[in-house]
Amino acid sequence: MPSSLRLLLISTPVGPLGSGLGGGVELTLINVVQGLRARGHQVTVLAPEGSQLGTVPIVQIPGQLQPTAHTQGRNTPITIPDNSVLGNMWRYAQRQQDQFDVIVNFAYDWLPFYLTEFFCTPVAHFVTMGSLSDAMDGAIDQVAQDYPNRLGAYTRTQAETFGVADAFAILSSAIDLDLYDFCASPGNALAWLGRISPEKGLEDALEAAAMAQAPLKILGKLEDADYWHRLCDRFPGAADCYLGFLPTHELQQVLRQCRALVMTPRWVEAFGNVAIEALACGVPVIAYARGGPAEIVQSGKTGWLVPPDDVQGLVDAIAAIDRLDRRACRLQAETDYSLEALAIRFEQWFYTILSTR
Structure with missing residues (x-):
């Protein structure tokens, strides 16, 4: 061989x-x-x-x-x-x-x-x-x-x-861990990262952020323009939250400053690379317990898993995010990914x- x-x-x-x-x-x-x-x-x-x-x-x-x-x-x-x-x-x-x-x-x-x-x-x-x-x-x-x-x-x-x-x-x-910098002291914003397309469930993150009165930063490729326009009609502040599709260096500069990454897939996500990008920055992940994220997030340690499609569950997890140790997130990325x-x-x-x- x-x-x-x-x-x-x-x-x-x-x-x-x-x-x-x-x-x-x-x-x-x-x-x-x-x-x-x-x-x-x-x-x-x-x-x-x-x-x-x-x-x-x-x-x-x-x-x-x-x-x-x-x-x-x-x-x-x-x-x-x-x-x-x-x-x-x-x-x-x-x-x-x-x-x-x-x-x-x-x-x-x-x-x-x-x-x-x-x-x-x-x-x-x-x-x-x-x-x-x-x-x-x-x-x-x-x-x-x-x-x-x-x-x-x-x-x-x-x-x-x-x-x-x-x-x-x-x-x-x-991921290439050298491209992601750890941040121990984040700001108040949450992050949502992914393709803007219906199966990614961005509306649930927007609704949960509004209920939690937390700012949301949206990052990713705008794939479905009609879907995005419907979201902007429903959530008038969504357009101001959208930062675009950023290269890795710029993306991690934004992501690492966030309190948590919110993942809201409506389908069985095969993996969820965005989850390990967040962990590498020390950012806990709040995700629906559906598909790949359920195998990544160590609930209660590096994030919280929420019953699928449970927006109130997302809100409760946001309220509990500061209980988690961001260094444990980085350690999981270094060990497994x-x-x-x-x-x-x-x-x-x-x-x-x-x-x-």
Whole structure:
């Protein structure tokens, strides 16, 4: 088994890296690349044209972007646009596969799962969302049956949504801790961080902040403009709370000064990278006990878990936030979510795949 692997990582086709359109997948991909390169592996990244990944070289692939999975219905037919970037990336991968030991798919799309059997180089799939469509469930189930060990997920909760949880390697996530500064003495504001889209439940955070009479800072990609306009009509001060989609350095300068991060997902969040970004700054996390955040937050120690959709529960947790030790939050991030820890988990997954081909 080679100690240094040649890896091809294929990004999400919904938007260029750095655009924010890929949500947490972008941050995960960046951190996996950094961690694996630090451990001596050769990493090549395929991504849509216009992508940026710091100093990491990218093979940029042109083509039309893919629709986002979370905006489709469970029974929406599989669609691939003409001259799709998804198809173009996988055509490149097929032609270059002999140059790599493992190909790693980060796209939550049907096509890569279907193509698994047509590759000689093993294709590993890091599944980045919970169950959203019947077609994807079928494709994932087929890979689970035919290619054991080829599936990875953030959390057990996420994997269980597909009904084949035991087929998944649970890999969690990570951040570059050096990019996040600890703050022991915050201001009065709360933070909400994520894509502004209905499944993220921003209205619950706005309502809870108003009930608690606490200022709220909203950060993230404005994905659904109609939804945002409805929120602004309902909460007239929302527009003044929105600080935009900020790069990591600026984001953590705002986040670390907040008393808590409020997470209000209406769906089964696969992980919730924003939670570990907050913890790295020493910021406790108040989250609905749904999906990934329920596996991250140590309730009563590094935050509070609240029954899903319970706005009054959020208000009660806000009132109790000052009981928590912010240093415990930073310690959890350092212990569980370092780049090296993430890279080791992925590395072990790849070695398992290669040893059971």
